[in-house]
Amino acid sequence: MELEIAFGFYFPHGKVTNQAEYHVIHEAIKSVFQTLPNHRAASEQFDRVTKACGCPLYWKAPLFIACGGDKLGYVEMNVMLEFFKELNNNYHDAASRFLKILTKGQERNYLLPEDFMPLVQDVVDTHPGLTFLKEAIEFHSRYVHTVISRIYYCVNSSWTGRITLQELRHSNLLSVIQLLEKEEDINQVTQYFSYEHFYVIYCKFWELDRDHDLFIDKHDLARHSDQALSSRLIDRIFSGAVTRGKQTKDRESQSVQKKMSYTEFVWFLLAEEDKSHPRAIEYWFRCMDLDGDGFLSMYELEYFYDEQLQRMEAIGIECLPFEDCLCQMLDMIRPENPEKISLSDLKKCKMTPIFFDTFFNLEKYLDHEQRDPFASQRDHDNEMSDWDRYASDEYELLVAEEGGTSADGHDHQLVYGENSEEDVLSPNLDEMFGGNPYVNNNNKLLWQHPDVTVTSCSVHHADRDYVDDFADRDSPI
Ligand SMILES: [Ca+2]
Numbered sequence: 035m036e037l038e039i040a041f042g043f044y045f046p047h048g049k050v051t052n053q054a055e056y057h058v059i060h061e062a063i064k065s066v067f068q069t070l071p072n073h074r075a076a077s078e079q080f081d082r083v084t085k086a087c088g089c090p091l092y093w094k095a096p097l098f099i100a101c102g103g104d105k106l107g108y109v110e111m112n113v114m115l116e117f118f119k120e121l122n123n124n125y126h127d128a129a130s131r132f133l134k135i136l137t138k139g140q141e142r143n144y145l146l147p148e149d150f151m152p153l154v155q156d157v158v159d160t161h162p163g164l165t166f167l168k169e170a171i172e173f174h175s176r177y178v179h180t181v182i183s184r185i186y187y188c189v190n191s192s193w194t195g196r197i198t199l200q201e202l203r204h205s206n207l208l209s210v211i212q213l214l215e216k217e218e219d220i221n222q223v224t225q226y227f228s229y230e231h232f233y234v235i236y237c238k239f240w241e242l243d244r245d246h247d248l249f250i251d252k253h254d255l256a257r258h259s260d261q262a263l264s265s266r267l268i269d270r271i272f273s274g275a276v277t278r279g280k281q282t283k284d285r286e287s288q289s290v291q292k293k294m295s296y297t298e299f300v301w302f303l304l305a306e307e308d309k310s311h312p313r314a315i316e317y318w319f320r321c322m323d324l325d326g327d328g329f330l331s332m333y334e335l336e337y338f339y340d341e342q343l344q345r346m347e348a349i350g351i352e353c354l355p356f357e358d359c360l361c362q363m364l365d366m367i368r369p370e371n372p373e374k375i376s377l378s379d380l381k382k383c384k385m386t387p388i389f390f391d392t393f394f395n396l397e398k399y400l401d402h403e404q405r406d407p408f409a410s411q412r413d414h415d416n417e418m419s420d421w422d423r424y425a426s427d428e429y430e431l432l433v434a435e436e437g438g439t440s441a442d443g444h445d446h447q448l449v450y451g452e453n454s455e456e457d458v459l460s461p462n463l464d465e466m467f468g469g470n471p472y473v474n475n476n477n478k479l480l481w482q483h484p485d486v487t488v489t490s491c492s493v494h495h496a497d498r499d500y501v502d503d504f505a506d507r508d509s510p511i
């Protein structure tokens with residue numbers, strides 16, 4: 035990038051658009067406003083204004099707000115023309131314009147989760163594939179938060195909670211948002227917006243969260259997928275390596291209990307059900323890297339395998355001793371340094387899901403054992419991701435369990451609380467995106483806002499490796 039700046043090829047906000055195009059759009063905006071009373075556009079009319087600006091349809095709510103429409107209830111023609119002029123003069127590609135619009139003119143060069151709320155809420159309110167949700171208001175914020183959490187999972191490869199322009203450009207987010215205006219069936223938009231995917235994630239959480247306070251603890255999570263996960267791994271999930279660890283004090287025992295929020299659960303489930311996704315590999319790597327040195331050592335592998343061995347013995351299954359298992363795994367991963375496994379070793383290997391399941395998911399490990407490993411790799415070569423396949427299967431099951439579908443194909447009964455008027459999830463959700471930075475095993479800060487700065491284990495040279503690995507921008511699948 036430094037080279038690019040030196041030679042003048044670097045355009046932080048995209049390349050300059052031509053003036054002829056500007057005038058065409060300028061006239062188009064004027065002609066929309068001239069059909070409106072007092073040359074003012076209300077939010078319902080902003081679909082036309084947005085299209086006249088040459089923006090994707092579902093930028094309309096953020097655009098309306100960026101022009102002050104939320105305060106006045108309308109936007110005047112001159113305000114819109116001024117705003118567009120500024121966009122045109124200073125922001126020259128879709129990503130930089132999107133960021134400018136969503137940050138509502140605040141001088142920020144990154145997006146926060148709440149910046150996405152008007153956009154996703156507007157999809158709920160106006161997308162033809164979600165009209166059945168209109169009456170079920172208590173579902174709105176749950177859907178909105180699920181979508182935003184999925185966006186961060188895929189796009190925010192730096193794990194900072196802040197989506198940068200670079201991350202936006204390396205992602206498919208803008209093209210998926212654009213797809214929404216052509217695709218009437220929201221479930222076809224499997225990236226981020228699918229209602230069925232939301233429904234599966236939410237039901238899975240609801241099952242675990244027995245007291246419905248919208249947080250789950252270690253014991254709740256242990257019940258996930260018939261106790262498939264090892265307790266050592268669950269401890270790591272709650273350690274702060276991958277969650278920001280809300281802590282609540284237990285009144286009776288005075289002990290501090292760590293809880294997982296709904297949005298953290300979204301990340302967990304996505305990572306658990308598709309272990310080939312770059313974010314999932316990072317997620318499980320963080321969990322297994324007990325000392326936070328950026329490598330999985332033989333000791334760390336043995337620590338997790340030990341519990342797998344005990345569990346298999348307990349149910350009378352014959353299992354490989356650690357040394358043999360280790361040989362198999364090293365054969366499979368082929369790490370650059372045979373003594374330890376790095377994040378990039380795992381990202382390069384196509385059989386990484388088998389690697390992780392061997393160390394902490396008994397059910398999936400036994401599944402893999404019964405299958406030809408190359409068959410599962412072939413499965414992977416077809417178009418559907420592991421996540422899409424999981425979500426689709428689970429949705430079918432949920433619908434079947436609930437005893438048939440309603441006319442619109444959706445049954446909301448499961449999640450209707452006793453007082454369905456109140457959106458109980460919202461207050462919790464709204465504070466979920468903030469919280470503490472990630473910590474490593476020693477409770478020292480490992481990941482800090484706003485950059486990926488490793489502050490704690492500076493004695494390890496491996497830190498460099500960590501940062502490099504996380505900084506490499508994998509575009510989401
Ligand atoms: Ca709970």
Ligand SMILES: [Ca+2]
Pocket residue numbers: 322323324325326327328329330331334
């Ligand atoms: Ca380590």
